[in-house]
Amino acid sequence: MAAKKSVRSESGKVRRVVVVGGGLAGLTTVIKLCEAGVPVDLFSLVPVKRSHSVCAQGGINASVNTKGEGDSPQVHLEETVYGGDFLANQPPVRGMAEAAPGIVFMLDRMGVTFNRTPEGLLDFRRFGGTLFHRTAFAGATTGQQLLYALDEQVRRFETINVEDDQGVSIPGERMVRKFEFWDFLSLVMDDSGIARGIVAQDLKSMEIKAFSGDAICLATGGPGIVFGRSTNSVINTGTAAAAVYQQGACYANGEFIQVHPTAIPGADKLRLISESARGEGGRVWVPRDTKEKRPGRDVPENERDYFLEEKYPGYKNLVPRDIASRELFKKCFHDKRGIFNRRSEKNENEVYLDVTHIPKPTLRKKLAGILEIYEKFVGEDPYENPMRVFPAVHYSMGGLWVDFERSSTGSLVMGSPRNQATNIPGLYAAGEVDYQYHGANRLGANSLLSCIWGGMVAGPAIASYVRNLNSSSYDLPASLLEKAEIRERDKYEGILKMDGSENPYQVHAELGEMMLVDCTIERHNATLDGVLAKIEELTDRANKVNVLDTSAHSNQPAQFTRHMFNMLTLARVIAQGARNRDESRGAHFKPDFPERNDAEWLRTTLALHKPGAGNHHTIHYARSLDYELAGQRVHVTDEVDISLVKPRPRKYEQAGAANTAAKSVAKQSLAPLPTGR
Amino acid sequence: MSEKKVRLKIRRQDSANAKGTRRWEEFEVPWKPQMNVISALMEIQKNPVTTSGGKTTPVVWESSCLEEVCGACTMVVNGKVRQSCTALVDQLAPNGQTITLEPMSKFPLVRDLIVDRARMFDALKRVHAWIEVDGSHELGPGPRQSQENQEETYPLSRCMTCGCCLEACPQINDSSEFIGPHAISQVRLFNLHPSGKMHATDRLSTLMSDGGIGDCGKAMNCQEVCPKEIPLVDSIAQVSRAVTKQMLFGWLLK
Numbered sequence: 057m058a059a060k061k062s063v064r065s066e067s068g069k070v071r072r073v074v075v076v077g078g079g080l081a082g083l084t085t086v087i088k089l090c091e092a093g094v095p096v097d098l099f100s101l102v103p104v105k106r107s108h109s110v111c112a113q114g115g116i117n118a119s120v121n122t123k124g125e126g127d128s129p130q131v132h133l134e135e136t137v138y139g140g141d142f143l144a145n146q147p148p149v150r151g152m153a154e155a156a157p158g159i160v161f162m163l164d165r166m167g168v169t170f171n172r173t174p175e176g177l178l179d180f181r182r183f184g185g186t187l188f189h190r191t192a193f194a195g196a197t198t199g200q201q202l203l204y205a206l207d208e209q210v211r212r213f214e215t216i217n218v219e220d221d222q223g224v225s226i227p228g229e230r231m232v233r234k235f236e237f238w239d240f241l242s243l244v245m246d247d248s249g250i251a252r253g254i255v256a257q258d259l260k261s262m263e264i265k266a267f268s269g270d271a272i273c274l275a276t277g278g279p280g281i282v283f284g285r286s287t288n289s290v291i292n293t294g295t296a297a298a299a300v301y302q303q304g305a306c307y308a309n310g311e312f313i314q315v316h317p318t319a320i321p322g323a324d325k326l327r328l329i330s331e332s333a334r335g336e337g338g339r340v341w342v343p344r345d346t347k348e349k350r351p352g353r354d355v356p357e358n359e360r361d362y363f364l365e366e367k368y369p370g371y372k373n374l375v376p377r378d379i380a381s382r383e384l385f386k387k388c389f390h391d392k393r394g395i396f397n398r399r400s401e402k403n404e405n406e407v408y409l410d411v412t413h414i415p416k417p418t419l420r421k422k423l424a425g426i427l428e429i430y431e432k433f434v435g436e437d438p439y440e441n442p443m444r445v446f447p448a449v450h451y452s453m454g455g456l457w458v459d460f461e462r463s464s465t466g467s468l469v470m471g472s473p474r475n476q477a478t479n480i481p482g483l484y485a486a487g488e489v490d491y492q493y494h495g496a497n498r499l500g501a502n503s504l505l506s507c508i509w510g511g512m513v514a515g516p517a518i519a520s521y522v523r524n525l526n527s528s529s530y531d532l533p534a535s536l537l538e539k540a541e542i543r544e545r546d547k548y549e550g551i552l553k554m555d556g557s558e559n560p561y562q563v564h565a566e567l568g569e570m571m572l573v574d575c576t577i578e579r580h581n582a583t584l585d586g587v588l589a590k591i592e593e594l595t596d597r598a599n600k601v602n603v604l605d606t607s608a609h610s611n612q613p614a615q616f617t618r619h620m621f622n623m624l625t626l627a628r629v630i631a632q633g634a635r636n637r638d639e640s641r642g643a644h645f646k647p648d649f650p651e652r653n654d655a656e657w658l659r660t661t662l663a664l665h666k667p668g669a670g671n672h673h674t675i676h677y678a679r680s681l682d683y684e685l686a687g688q689r690v691h692v693t694d695e696v697d698i699s700l701v702k703p704r705p706r707k708y709e710q711a712g713a714a715n716t717a718a719k720s721v722a723k724q725s726l727a728p729l730p731t732g733r
Numbered sequence: 734m735s736e737k738k739v740r741l742k743i744r745r746q747d748s749a750n751a752k753g754t755r756r757w758e759e760f761e762v763p764w765k766p767q768m769n770v771i772s773a774l775m776e777i778q779k780n781p782v783t784t785s786g787g788k789t790t791p792v793v794w795e796s797s798c799l800e801e802v803c804g805a806c807t808m809v810v811n812g813k814v815r816q817s818c819t820a821l822v823d824q825l826a827p828n829g830q831t832i833t834l835e836p837m838s839k840f841p842l843v844r845d846l847i848v849d850r851a852r853m854f855d856a857l858k859r860v861h862a863w864i865e866v867d868g869s870h871e872l873g874p875g876p877r878q879s880q881e882n883q884e885e886t887y888p889l890s891r892c893m894t895c896g897c898c899l900e901a902c903p904q905i906n907d908s909s910e911f912i913g914p915h916a917i918s919q920v921r922l923f924n925l926h927p928s929g930k931m932h933a934t935d936r937l938s939t940l941m942s943d944g945g946i947g948d949c950g951k952a953m954n955c956q957e958v959c960p961k962e963i964p965l966v967d968s969i970a971q972v973s974r975a976v977t978k979q980m981l982f983g984w985l986l987k
């Protein structure tokens with residue numbers, strides 16, 4: 057028998073791992089696997105360089121303490137956990153906070169064009185939910201720069217040959233093979249329920265093909281498009297997560313959807329204006345007088361209501377997003393204080409986000425990227441005019457359930473095959489698609505970090521899983537792949553035959569509009585019951601769509617029809633989770649249950665799929681999960697690991713509430729802190 | 734009052750080989766405030782019927798970010814190459830004029846507005862557009878860099894491989910191997926990095942070979958169309974000087 061650690065399977069094939077998704081999480085996973093000597097097949101809907109991570113603007117957190125404020129990974133951990141309303145398992149968060157400075161240094165070595173201090177060090181700015189300067193940034197296009205740096209390293213591995221066990225390179229076998237413009241359809245599973253590969257579809261030729269993999273990692277990002285319009289890229293339909301959920305993977309905390317307070321309202325997309333605008337001193341306000349019709353810049357200072365600063369004198373405009381969004385929503389929706397819009401000639405659900413008082417050179421160096429977006433899409437100069445913004449769906453804290461192995465010191469056991477493992481053996485997940493790091497609300501600039509960290513944890517975990525596999529997927533009978541391929545081809549043929557009267561894009565538009573209005577900032581049980589009923593109705597209509605196009609080349613409508621079904625599935629998980637959770641915690645807010653209820657709800661929502669007839673599914677909510685990993689039985693419950701920071705009520709009205717060490721900074725921060733330049 | 738409409742005239746072809754299906758199709762979709770070309774294309778998806786009432790398939794195109802950072806949605810809009818997500822309908826057609834959409838012409842066609850830009854990514858491979866890091870493990874802080882250096886490199890690092898510059902460049906055509914301005918500018922970027930510099934000669938030597946910087950005719954069309962306003966002319970000049978220096982004195986450095 058070939059050694060388990062061998063790079064070749066018994067039948068002589070090069071053993072690979074499949075990574076689906078080439079955003080920050082996927083690319084980091086690939087790099088870590090390659091460095092561990094494990095070759096990878098990388099799949100992505102778009103060239104990985106165009107992944108959604110490219111949209112991230114503001115920055116990435118790491119407590120490097122460049123400004124000498126006394127910041128540390130411990131403080132970062134505490135603030136992240138507090139910001140997440142104590143729903144996150146704490147050991148993984150601790151691992152992340154401790155690794156953060158090293159991650160930013162690594163990115164710097166890879167050539168990310170981070171902004172600098174006069175001494176040539178990395179500059180840091182402020183973000184929400186903290187009083188420290190903890191966010192490293194490259195202008196206001198940080199995600200783009202980070203993604204490119206990792207993409208470049210992966211491209212380098214595309215040119216490097218796999219080496220056999222003697223260190224001799226195998227011609228024609230590259231460490232990374234890319235499959236771009238491929239859509240993940242489902243897992244190939246063996247009889248004992250182990251993931252052995254994937255089935256995917258080439259989006260140009262529409263060919264459906266199964267691929268072996270000794271392990272699979274999904275790094276497919278978030279599901280923002282379930283809400284129709286959001287700050288997300290149009291490819292973020294969550295389709296891959298929905299597919300493995302239907303194959304038995306557990307989806308956790310789906311109801312926790314982050315709504316970002318400041319986006320530009322738009323017909324096709326709600327474009328984000330990053331929190332970094334406020335991190336650099338941007339202020340949110342509305343006119344005191346609702347009849348005010350002058351343009352924002354002409355409204356005198358004393359006639360402006362800086363409502364966040366008034367209510368939260370410590371954190372001011374940088375309260376966490378769940379809180380800021382609720383305050384903005386309340387101002388506009390309940391208090392009817394939205395600002396006058398000259399185009400529509402009425403008061404709209406919009407508030408001002410004002411950076412006009414910040415010196416222009418600073419804006420140009422630090423925020424140009426986002427101000428450009430505002431100018432391009434609104435046609436107004438944000439250097440001179442306060443921007444008009446409103447909250448928008450932004451990020452999913454929930455996602456595929458993944459495990460972790462806690463070390464005796466309360467951090468992670470690096471290299472444990474349990475880390476980032478889903479409950480399907482052989483299937484891993486990392487990035488926004490997992491649920492692990494942000495609890496009930498994510499702090500700004502923590503996502504780029506959690507995505508990269510997720511990949512750094514997943515890589516070694518997968519490498520050790522693969523080394524301990526009893527039999528390689530490459531030695532299994534070909535019939536396993538063939539069966540999976542036939543199953544997916546049949547499904548696709550079924551879609552091509554759909555000739556009903558409904559339009560898939562229209563069904564999706566209606567789903568999105570409803571989810572956006574009824575299942576975001578404020579949630580009411582009666583409304584959610586309506587949402588669930590409407591999802592059933594939309595499913596019936598989805599079953600009657602017309603596929604619009606039956607051609608064999610770049611058939612986007614057929615692909616979209618598949619995604620539409622998967623979005624309906626995720627919508628159900630989100631809405632039902634929200635319906636069930638009768639409390640308010642982080643981003644999940646029910647006016648009828650305004651308090652956090654730790655006694656009943658300090659627990660992870662674990663959703664398991666139950667198939668039904670005609671694409672109507674139901675959900676089984678589990679209190680525990682059992683799965684097999686490398687011959688061992690793992691048992692986990694929905695209990696949250698709160699071993700490091702004890703839960704206490706969130707009170708952002710008080711400066712430094714998120715962390716005790718932060719109190720002293722709170723005092724200092726009332727005076728302006730020195731920034732780079 | 735009749736509903737305001739957006740008129741589109743779109744160049745279509747069903748697949749690379751189906752030359753016989755090359756055609757124009759015209760559409761009218763309902764106007765919405767702040768609409769861009771992509772939201773107009775999305776309206777066609779909801780009702781794929783041409784102006785003359787003929788049923789057709791939805792037009793296909795590439796897009797992702799919808800805010801001009803991913804580079805996916807490049808096409809030729811009213812004869813000008815650009816991103817379609819930032820192409821606002823009211824600016825293109827203030828009086829309801831017809832908006833014309835075509836795929837880029839310098840890349841192999843896939844279908845409708847989709848072309849194959851693989852050559853651009855291959856070019857990045859050829860010029861080693863990366864830093865040769867020793868690994869992703871912890872090795873402490875990176876090299877210090879001045880604010881001036883950052884201000885020079887950051888704009889270069891915003892190249893989103895969108896293809897506008899190649900589409901506009903007269904030197905890119907069926908009979909040329911020219912690598913393209915985007916790759917040359919990336920060479921400048923990596924050669925400015927304190928550790929990237931250490932492998933500058935590798936990158937420059939690719940540009941000395943066939944299809945390298947020598948093929949650039951310095952027409953400057955590229956910079957004019959770059960949506961990120963990347964100083965491509967500067968990049969070409971700087972890299973050109975470095976290449977010349979290496980050709981003249983390279984043997985001395987060996």
Ligand SMILES: Cc1cc2nc3c(=O)[nH]c(=O)nc-3n(C[C@H](O)[C@H](O)[C@H](O)COP(=O)(O)OP(=O)(O)OC[C@H]3O[C@@H](n4cnc5c(N)ncnc54)[C@H](O)[C@@H]3O)c2cc1C
Nearest residue numbers: 077078079080081101109114115240277487488501503504
């Ligand atoms: C506008 C905006 C600004 C943001 N700013 C910040 C910020 O400043 N700081 C911060 O920390 N976070 C920010 N975020 C959040 C952050 O950008 C994302 O959470 C993060 O980039 C997600 O990365 P990822 O690697 O998980 O997935 P993504 O980058 O979304 O990548 C997903 C990958 O999976 C692939 N994929 C998906 N489905 C399939 C399929 N079916 N088949 C094949 N491949 C598939 C895609 O092609 C892609 O390669 C921002 C988000 C938005 C929307």
Ligand code: SF4
Nearest residue numbers: 902949950952953955
């Ligand atoms: S300067 Fe002219 S020839 Fe050279 S790359 Fe630019 S457009 Fe092409």
Ligand code: SF4
Nearest residue numbers: 892893895896898959
């Ligand atoms: S240099 Fe400019 S035009 Fe060329 S690919 Fe890059 S961003 Fe596009």
Ligand code: FES
Nearest residue numbers: 799801803804818
């Ligand atoms: S869709 Fe990303 S640039 Fe237009």
